[in-house]
Structures are given as C-alpha cells and as structure tokens.
Amino acid sequence: MTDLIVVGGGLAGCEAAWQAAHRGLKVSLYEMRPGVSTEVHTTGDLAELVCSNSLGAVQRNTPAGLLKHELQLLNSFVIQCAEENALPAGKALAVDRERFSAMVTERLSNHPNITIIRQEIKKIPESPVIISTGPLTSASLSLEISHFLGEEFVFFYDAIAPIVTLESIDLSKAFRGSRYEQDNGSEGDYLNCPLTESQYFDFLNELLNAEQIEMRKIDSNVREGVNAGRKRYFEACLPIEVLAARDPKALTYGPLRPVGLRNPNDNSHPYAVLQLRQDNLANTLYNLVGFQTNLKFAEQERVFRMIPALAHAEFMRFGQMHRNTFIASPKFLLPTLQYKNRNDLFFAGQVAGIEGYTGNIASGLIAGINASRVLRGDEPLTFPADTMIGALHQYISSADIEHFQPMKAIFGLLPPLEHRPQSRKDKGFAYSKRALRSLRNFISENHLNGDLV
Numbered sequence: 421m422t423d424l425i426v427v428g429g430g431l432a433g434c435e436a437a438w439q440a441a442h443r444g445l446k447v448s449l450y451e452m453r454p455g456v457s458t459e460v461h462t463t464g465d466l467a468e469l470v471c472s473n474s475l476g477a478v479q480r481n482t483p484a485g486l487l488k489h490e491l492q493l494l495n496s497f498v499i500q501c502a503e504e505n506a507l508p509a510g511k512a513l514a515v516d517r518e519r520f521s522a523m524v525t526e527r528l529s530n531h532p533n534i535t536i537i538r539q540e541i542k543k544i545p546e547s548p549v550i551i552s553t554g555p556l557t558s559a560s561l562s563l564e565i566s567h568f569l570g571e572e573f574v575f576f577y578d579a580i581a582p583i584v585t586l587e588s589i590d591l592s593k594a595f596r597g598s599r600y601e602q603d604n605g606s607e608g609d610y611l612n613c614p615l616t617e618s619q620y621f622d623f624l625n626e627l628l629n630a631e632q633i634e635m636r637k638i639d640s641n642v643r644e645g646v647n648a649g650r651k652r653y654f655e656a657c658l659p660i661e662v663l664a665a666r667d668p669k670a671l672t673y674g675p676l677r678p679v680g681l682r683n684p685n686d687n688s689h690p691y692a693v694l695q696l697r698q699d700n701l702a703n704t705l706y707n708l709v710g711f712q713t714n715l716k717f718a719e720q721e722r723v724f725r726m727i728p729a730l731a732h733a734e735f736m737r738f739g740q741m742h743r744n745t746f747i748a749s750p751k752f753l754l755p756t757l758q759y760k761n762r763n764d765l766f767f768a769g770q771v772a773g774i775e776g777y778t779g780n781i782a783s784g785l786i787a788g789i790n791a792s793r794v795l796r797g798d799e800p801l802t803f804p805a806d807t808m809i810g811a812l813h814q815y816i817s818s819a820d821i822e823h824f825q826p827m828k829a830i831f832g833l834l835p836p837l838e839h840r841p842q843s844r845k846d847k848g849f850a851y852s853k854r855a856l857r858s859l860r861n862f863i864s865e866n867h868l869n870g871d872l873v
C-alpha cells in the first residue's frame with residue numbers, strides 16, 4: 421500500500437519522504453542508484469553530497485544560517501542528520517559526507533512507513549507523487565517531463581571543485597585560520613594557501629591558457645532534443661577559468677580573496693589566498709573551496725600545483741563540469757510546490773529551481789508537508805513571505821520567467837524591513853528576528869509540529 425511516491429532519494433526527496441512518513445503516509449521512495457547512476461554520484465547511498473561537504477553558514481544573521489534555523493524549528497530530518505555528522509568548519513555546517521549519507525539511508529530504511537525501491541522512474545506517476553530527481557534527472561525522465569510541460573525545460577552547466585589529500589599539502593607553505601577570526605585566539609578550521617602578487621599573476625596566466633574539456637563531450641551526456649541549444653553557466657558556480665577571463669583581478673575578489681587572513685608565519689597579508697576545507701572526519705581530504713573548474717585533469721594538476729602549498733598535491737577528485745536540469749517553475753508551480761494543473765503532483769529540490777543544499781532540503785520539507793495535507797484533505801500551506809523558506813518558494817513560483825535561474829537563500833528575497841539598520845550584520849539580525857517570529861506563529865497556527873506522529 422502506497423499513499424505517496426517520492427522519486428529521487430537526494431536531499432529534497434529524503435526530507436520529503438521523512439516529513440510525509442512522519443505524518444502517517446505510506447511512502448514509496450524510488451532511487452535509481454546504484455543500478456543506474458549519474459555523471460557525478462559515486463555511491464548508492466541516499467542524500468549523497470556530490471561536491472562540497474558544506475551546507476553553508478550557520479549564523480542566523482546570514483541567509484543560509486537563517487534558513488537552517490527555520491529548518492530546525494520545522495523539525496528537518498536531513499538537517500538533524502547533518503548536525504549529527506558535523507565537522508569543524510568555522511561558521512559553516514560541514515559534514516563527513518559518507519557518515520551523513522549512511523545515516524540518512526539507514527534511518528529512512530528503518531522507517532516503518534517508508535519503502536525504498538531502487539529503480540529508475542521513466543514516466544510521471546499518475547498517483548500522488550513528488551518529483552525530486554535533482555539537477556541530474558535521468559535522461560528518460562527529463563524527456564518525459566519536457567514532453568509533459570512543453571518547451572520550458574532548461575539546461576545549463578555547473579562545475580565542481582577538486583579534492584586533495586592532506587598529506588600531500590606542503591604545510592610549511594600554508595597556515596591555519598578562519599577568515600576574520602585569527603585574532604580571537606582560535607586555531608581556525610581552514611588551511612590557507614597564500615600567493616604573492618607575482619605568484620598570483622603567474623598562476624593566472626597559466627590558468628587562462630590551460631586546456632579545457634570540450635563541451636561537446638559533456639553535451640553527449642545530455643539527451644539530444646531537450647532544449648540542447650539552451651545552455652549557459654550558472655553565475656553562482658562559475659568555473660574559475662571563466663571568472664578569471666572576465667577580469668585579471670576577479671579571483672582576488674572571489675575564490676582567492678585574501679581579506680580577513682594574515683599569514684602568521686611571516687605576519688604578512690598575502691596578495692591572494694586559496695582556502696582548503698576539511699572534507700572527511702578522518703581529516704585526510706581537503707576541498708579546494710570555490711575552485712570549480714572545467715580544465716582537463718592533467719591541466720588541473722599542472723596549474724593548481726603552481727600554488728606553493730599545493731606543489732606536490734595528490735588529487736583524489738578532479739573538478740568537473742556537470743549538467744544542471746530544472747523546470748521553468750514560475751510557469752508551472754505554486755508556492756506550495758504543487759503543479760498548477762494537478763494538485764497531487766509536486767516538484768521539489770533543484771529540479772524545481774532551488775539552488776544549494778539547504779534550500780533543497782527546505783524544498784523537500786515543504787513538498788512532504790503539503791503532500792500529506794493534500795492527501796488528508798487539508799489545504800496545502802504557503803509559507804510566510806517574510807521567512808526565508810517562504811520567500812524562496814514564492815520566488816521560484818513567481819519570478820520573471822524570461823530570466824529565471826535557480827535561486828538560493830538570499831536576504832534580497834525578503835520584504836524590506838520597516839526600520840533599516842545601519843550595518844549589514846544588524847540588518848541580518850533584524851531579518852532573522854522577524855522571520856523566526858513569523859515562522860513560530862505560522863507553526864503554531866497550523867499545528868505544524870503537532871501533526872508529527
């Protein structure tokens with residue numbers, strides 16, 4: 421007996437399945453891996469994090485931090501698992517990716533209301549369903565969705581950053597420290613790789629002349645015929661070589677920005693700094709933060725080893741370009757995540773145009789709650805516009821369709837504050853105070869946590 425089908429066991433699908441199951445629905449969760457995989461997943465575990473192991477900032481005066489606080493208030497299952505597998509990462513919530521996915525998989529497998537079925541879904545089910553198949557939705561289902569929705573299906577490309585081993589990093593040329601925190605006496609969670617001005621420009625020169633992987637090879641991963649002509653980079657996740665080509669100093673304002681970091685070895689302020697973030701609990705792997713790239717693998721080794729601390733770096737994963745599939749949500753979805761013409765068909769996660777791990781968890785949470793309400797005969801909920809979770813979902817369902825791109829949590833989505841504080845920090849706290857108050861009222865008015873079983 422199944423009340424609800426969830427297609428895709430990523431961040432959104434796992435959260436959605438848990439929310440619905442905890443409200444008493446019998447859920448069948450379909451995940452195509454490990455039988456059928458994607459271009460970038462490597463395991464059969466649910467909620468696999470395919471790139472960074474960080475779920476972003478935790479401070480409540482930041483957009484991502486506010487969203488996490490909201491998800492905690494809403495009893496998010498996936499955030500709970502992330503917190504139980506947290507690694508030191510300054511003011512961010514980073515996790516041991518293997519333990520995190522293993523915990524999500526085990527808890528959902530043991531849930532009495534959830535059946536996990538390892539199968540690719542190729543057609544949109546006619547019974548109540550949440551489609552949460554992510555940026556790498558399988559080709560067959562992508563094609564089916566594009567036939568179902570018409571032409572408004574868009575592709576573009578993202579890139580992922582490399583990972584190196586700790587033992588291969590030259591620690592005599594790196595230093596520990598979190599941005600702006602070195603004078604607080606804290607050791608700092610990041611390994612920082614400084615560059616002098618001349619090292620930076622030598623690196624830049626090689627980066628701009630390095631060979632890239634031909635886009636045609638990537639195109640072959642994408643089923644022909646589904647808007648194959650409409651590709652573009654996602655601005656928030658540009659390959660460093662694309663960013664660097666825009667302006668010679670662009671990297672020093674982006675992934676190589678040195679602000680808030682001092683090299684304690686010689687008390688200098690470096691011209692540029694690459695930050696490396698711990699990637700696993702065993703503390704053997706480090707992620708090159710913000711270094712998404714589409715260079716050929718041999719070129720990544722050659723060029724990235726020009727950074728002095730990485731001169732002998734051993735690459736455990738190279739950066740790669742990847743497909744990112746999402747639907748034209750403003751045309752098709754309500755802020756409840758229901759398809760406008762069928763109230764028991766939901767889209768959630770990246771395929772619905774939400775960007776970022778935490779946003780996708782939030783999206784799964786809304787779809788799971790609303791699917792259970794619809795099936796019980798209750799009105800689905802539109803979350804308040806002055807909360808981050810509400811603002812994000814109102815945005816994807818009402819944005820300008822012509823320029824629509826996936827959206828992550830940002831304060832700009834929230835309605836203006838009545839009194840504008842002076843500093844950005846104070847503004848963040850003011851947004852956050854208003855949002856959390858509004859969400860608490862909303863939870864209590866709708867007995868949201870009371871309907872968990």
Ligand SMILES: Cc1cc2nc3c(=O)[nH]c(=O)nc-3n(C[C@H](O)[C@H](O)[C@H](O)COP(=O)(O)OP(=O)(O)OC[C@H]3O[C@@H](n4cnc5c(N)ncnc54)[C@H](O)[C@@H]3O)c2cc1C
Nearest residue numbers: 428430431432452471472540541553554558769770776777
């Ligand atoms: C290469 C890459 C790097 C990224 N890096 C980051 C990052 O560093 N930080 C960040 O915040 N976000 C990143 N993202 C975006 C990231 O994918 C999302 O934030 C998040 O994982 C999306 O969650 P989701 O649940 O929508 O999709 P996913 O987590 O991808 O889950 C979708 C699931 O559906 C399954 N599936 C697909 N098609 C079918 C089918 N037909 N039948 C059954 N199962 C199916 C897939 O196997 C997968 O398990 C990245 C995305 C990609 C592709």
